Amino acid sequence: MRVRELLPRGYAFTIVGIAVGVAGLVALGAMAERITRFIDGGDRFVLGQISVAGEGMGMGTGFTAGGLLSAAKIAEIAAVPGVSGVQAQVMMPLNTSTSQFLTLTQELVFGMDLTVPIPNRHYRELPVRTGRPLRPADRRVTVLGADFAASRRLGVGASIALGGQDFAVVGILDKTFTAPDKFALVSIDDARELWLRRDPLLVQVFGAGSLRRGDLNTGAAVGWAAGQDPDALARRIQASVPGVNVTIPGEVSQLLRQSTAFFSALLLGIGALGLLIGGLSLSNTVTAAVFERIRDFGVKRALGATDMHLLREVLGEALGVSLSGGVAGVLLALGIGAAVDARVIRDGQQLFLFSPRLLAFAVVFSVVLGGLAAGYATLRIARLSPAEAIRRGG
Amino acid sequence: MLVRARGLTKTFTGPGGMPVPVLHGVDLEVKGGEFVAVSGASGSGKSTLLNLVGLLEPSDAGEIWFGEERVSHLRRRAQARVRGGSIGYVFQSFMLLAGLTALDNVLLAARYVGRERGEARREALRLMERMAVAHRIDHYPAQLSGGEQQRVAYCRAVLNQPPLVLADEPTGNLDDEHARVILAELHALAAEHGAAVVLVTHRREASAGADRVLRLEQGRLVTS
Numbered sequence: 001m002r003v004r005e006l007l008p009r010g011y012a013f014t015i016v017g018i019a020v021g022v023a024g025l026v027a028l029g030a031m032a033e034r035i036t037r038f039i040d041g042g043d044r045f046v047l048g049q050i051s052v053a054g055e056g057m058g059m060g061t062g063f064t065a066g067g068l069l070s071a072a073k074i075a076e077i078a079a080v081p082g083v084s085g086v087q088a089q090v091m092m093p094l095n096t097s098t099s100q101f102l103t104l105t106q107e108l109v110f111g112m113d114l115t116v117p118i119p120n121r122h123y124r125e126l127p128v129r130t131g132r133p134l135r136p137a138d139r140r141v142t143v144l145g146a147d148f149a150a151s152r153r154l155g156v157g158a159s160i161a162l163g164g165q166d167f168a169v170v171g172i173l174d175k176t177f178t179a180p181d182k183f184a185l186v187s188i189d190d191a192r193e194l195w196l197r198r199d200p201l202l203v204q205v206f207g208a209g210s211l212r213r214g215d216l217n218t219g220a221a222v223g224w225a226a227g228q229d230p231d232a233l234a235r236r237i238q239a240s241v242p243g244v245n246v247t248i249p250g251e252v253s254q255l256l257r258q259s260t261a262f263f264s265a266l267l268l269g270i271g272a273l274g275l276l277i278g279g280l281s282l283s284n285t286v287t288a289a290v291f292e293r294i295r296d297f298g299v300k301r302a303l304g305a306t307d308m309h310l311l312r313e314v315l316g317e318a319l320g321v322s323l324s325g326g327v328a329g330v331l332l333a334l335g336i337g338a339a340v341d342a343r344v345i346r347d348g349q350q351l352f353l354f355s356p357r358l359l360a361f362a363v364v365f366s367v368v369l370g371g372l373a374a375g376y377a378t379l380r381i382a383r384l385s386p387a388e389a390i391r392r393g394g
Numbered sequence: 395m396l397v398r399a400r401g402l403t404k405t406f407t408g409p410g411g412m413p414v415p416v417l418h419g420v421d422l423e424v425k426g427g428e429f430v431a432v433s434g435a436s437g438s439g440k441s442t443l444l445n446l447v448g449l450l451e452p453s454d455a456g457e458i459w460f461g462e463e464r465v466s467h468l469r470r471r472a473q474a475r476v477r478g479g480s481i482g483y484v485f486q487s488f489m490l491l492a493g494l495t496a497l498d499n500v501l502l503a504a505r506y507v508g509r510e511r512g513e514a515r516r517e518a519l520r521l522m523e524r525m526a527v528a529h530r531i532d533h534y535p536a537q538l539s540g541g542e543q544q545r546v547a548y549c550r551a552v553l554n555q556p557p558l559v560l561a562d563e564p565t566g567n568l569d570d571e572h573a574r575v576i577l578a579e580l581h582a583l584a585a586e587h588g589a590a591v592v593l594v595t596h597r598r599e600a601s602a603g604a605d606r607v608l609r610l611e612q613g614r615l616v617t618s
Binding site for chain 2: 300
């Protein structure tokens, strides 16, 4: 079949109509994908390690508890049977304000003790897109999360001030669509230095000689040996090491799921809405396009076309038109998404995630629904006599 | 006898479901090579008669025979075969497909009868040359004059050399000069190619030269 028959004249409006519907579907789906990836990423993270912090102000749990985790406590944790490794960490918000409530959705300076392998089973290493990862001996260098770098238009070789000190950017992480996208990774020594410079009270305590630099940790990531039940191990740590705040991976995951239940319901609603709006728009456009040609069908039947002839022709055209509209809709959504994200990335945000499965689904959805709508309309018209079709077509 | 119609009856449904009878038991016979003109007042059922004979619409009662085959009672698919291979239609409003070029409109007649495309294209070009529209083959209907559109429509109607050509007010939208061209072609079709031509018209001059002139009155055909 020739291209001209697949995409006959006068279909531009139909293609635009389909494209708008598909673009709406894809844009809504991309927002849902974005939120899903964020929630799943957080869930994977908490299920991959046991997070421990010192007992602090009680404003949060794990890394966000707010207390110090001393080197002695870290050694005690490492001695608990079943623990495979403990990595000391320092995590602090990049921008301090009068309200310093630490969350994983803000930009953080994240210091890791790189002499110890990352214990998180789901993040053995953070994937670097450009440049190189941090090395144990690194000082005054940083590897930035994708959003962190994009919002400041920083690349490898650039320089950034963290806590009033200049750091050379040596690497940019791959996009993870979760917390590390907003991290500035530094060595733990640099992080401790920044912490001391930022917190005068800490300097006083530190200056009194009761603390050493190795005691300046906001928390630690704990790994477990093969065959160990992480939840049981977390409870053992809590029971055998006093003065620490231990997160139970399974419980945190459940809490995370419960606290994001609203978002999950929202996603379901967005998905259903996208399918409904996109599907109705597409099927209505295709059906209207077929009904507009009712006179043509009458003429073709007068010339000897059978129902099968018409159905085959219309399905062929619907395939071409739906495919064109679907692809155009995907491109339109990508364009809208890129334009919006280019604006919100200045605030370190990204609204859309156009996953391959979403784009493939949108194109297949448009072709299948377009074909069904065209087939339905054709069968309706085929019930008319040729003369009646010509009369109705005016 | 090429075409025989017996007792054709047709009633339409009007506003409020009121029955509007149009044809009451019409009989019609047309031989090959015969040119029959059917006249009548507007709304007398001329076009309806043509639609029934041309299998474009089912009758409420009656039969239509093509030679020895009772085509009025064939299944839809078989009727489509008869329409494509044995009947050519010329409509008052041309009925060209807006999305196809003049040549593709003509070739549409060959598409559904399984005719080889190259051979059909040569025949289409020959016909369009004869009808003086060969220079318009790549033009779309909206780019053609009314006379040109009807000549293209005529080419489409006769591309498959159908034994029966039904022309429904083919000159209704044409000026006198173009009307003469179309009428001359229809007469030549009957005289030179042996096709049966049934012409529906309300123009007296269009009936001139017909072998028979029939008139539809009160739903019945009478000899004029």
